[in-house]
Amino acid sequence: MGSGHFLVAATVHLAEKIAEHPTTKPQAGDKRGASQDKAEIAYWRRRVVEACIYGVDLNPLAVELAKLSLWLTTISSDQPLNFLDHHLRHGNSLIGARLAQLGSLPQKKDLGDATQLRFGFGPDFMHAVAGTIRHIQKIEAEASGDMEAVKDKEKRWRNRILPRLEPYREVADLWTDTFFGHPLTEDEYLGKVRDILPQVVVQADTDSTERGEAAARYGKRPRRSYFPWELEFPAVFFDGDGTPKTNPGFDAVVSNPPYVSAIELNRALSEYEKPYWSGMFESACGAYDLYIIFLERCLTLTAPGKLCAMITPNKFMSIPYASGFREYFCRSAKLKRLLDLSCRRVFEEPSVYPVITVMEHSTPSTISTAWIPTR
Numbered sequence: 001m002g003s004g005h006f007l008v009a010a011t012v013h014l015a016e017k018i019a020e021h022p023t024t025k026p027q028a029g030d031k032r033g034a035s036q037d038k039a040e041i042a043y044w045r046r047r048v049v050e051a052c053i054y055g056v057d058l059n060p061l062a063v064e065l066a067k068l069s070l071w072l073t074t075i076s077s078d079q080p081l082n083f084l085d086h087h088l089r090h091g092n093s094l095i096g097a098r099l100a101q102l103g104s105l106p107q108k109k110d111l112g113d114a115t116q117l118r119f120g121f122g123p124d125f126m127h128a129v130a131g132t133i134r135h136i137q138k139i140e141a142e143a144s145g146d147m148e149a150v151k152d153k154e155k156r157w158r159n160r161i162l163p164r165l166e167p168y169r170e171v172a173d174l175w176t177d178t179f180f181g182h183p184l185t186e187d188e189y190l191g192k193v194r195d196i197l198p199q200v201v202v203q204a205d206t207d208s209t210e211r212g213e214a215a216a217r218y219g220k221r222p223r224r225s226y227f228p229w230e231l232e233f234p235a236v237f238f239d240g241d242g243t244p245k246t247n248p249g250f251d252a253v254v255s256n257p258p259y260v261s262a263i264e265l266n267r268a269l270s271e272y273e274k275p276y277w278s279g280m281f282e283s284a285c286g287a288y289d290l291y292i293i294f295l296e297r298c299l300t301l302t303a304p305g306k307l308c309a310m311i312t313p314n315k316f317m318s319i320p321y322a323s324g325f326r327e328y329f330c331r332s333a334k335l336k337r338l339l340d341l342s343c344r345r346v347f348e349e350p351s352v353y354p355v356i357t358v359m360e361h362s363t364p365s366t367i368s369t370a371w372i373p374t375r
Helices: 005-020 036-049 058-075 123-141 149-176 186-199 207-217 261-267 273-280 288-302 320-332
Strands: 056-059 088-090 252-253 301-312 334-341 354-361
Touching: 005 036, 005 058, 005 252, 036 058, 056 058, 058 088, 149 186, 149 261, 149 288, 207 288, 252 288, 261 273, 288 301, 320 334
Parallel strands: 056 088, 252 301
Antiparallel strands: 301 354, 334 354
C-alpha cells in the first residue's frame, strides 16, 4: 500500500458515492457553518476508512505512512484519529499459508491441492473465528467519536481479537517455515501443531483475566512477516458463524505492485522464496519480474464476480516469462478494461511503459480483449 495514495483515493471516492446516494440519510448534523454536503462527506470518510479500507505492506514504515495519509484525509477538529490497526497490516502479501494446506506438511508438487485439515480446525476454530468477526464488526460499526471510543477499540483489538486466532497463525507460520530453512518430519510437524492448538482457550465469554493472560502470552511471540490472509482478515473470508464464505474475498482490489525485475529479484532473494512461489503461483515460472505474481495474487484475493485493477508494466501481455500468468488469466478472469499509458510519463522512476488492467474474477465464457488508446 506504499504511503496510502490508492487507499486515500478509494476512501474519498466511496465516501462521496455514499453521501450522494438518494437512500443515504443525513448523519453529520450542523457543522458550524460548513456546508451540509461537505459535512456529510467528512462523516462518511471517517466511517468508510474503518469499515471498508484494507491494506498490507512488507515495510512497517509504509503501514504507518498509510495510516498518516488516511488520518489526514479524515481529520476532524472535534474528533480523535480513527482506529486503523485492524485493517492496515504489516506482512508479506506473497508469503503465507492457506488453511486448506495446514493438515500436513507441504509437498513439493501440487501444493494447491494439499490435503484438507484433519485436526484442530473444527468447532473450536469456527468459534474463534466467529468471535473474532463479531468483535471486528463492532469496531467497524461504531464511530470513533471520542478518545474513549478509540481506546476501547484498541483494548478490544489487543485483548479480545488478536489472541483468538493467534494459535492458528502460529500453525500457519510453522507450516510456511518448512520452506524457509526449518524442515520438519511429518511426525514432528503434527506434534508441534498438537502442542500449539490446545492453547486455544480464548472464547467469547471467558473472563477478562484469562483474555489478558492469553494476550500477553501470544503478544510476546516474535511474529514473522508471513501473511496468512484468511487469519489476518477473517471477516473477508468467513461468515459470522465461522464457516467459510461461498464467495470469499474483497469486493475490489487495487494495486501498484513493486516493479522489481528478474535480475534485481535474484539479487535480493534468499534461496527459499522462488521455490516457494513456484509451488504457490501458476505465474511463477521462468525468470519473471515480481509484479507477475502480484497480478495472480490480486485476482485470488478478489471475490467471485468482483473487480481488481492494477497498474503494471505492459510486458506481461507478450513477454515469454508471463505465459504462466496469461494461461491462468484466461481460465480465471474476464478482461474488463485495458488502459494504455505507455505514451505518458506516469512515473519519474522507474522507467516503464505502464498499463492499467481491470479484471473480473470469474471464468470467462469467451476470451475478449479491449484497448483504450490515450493518444
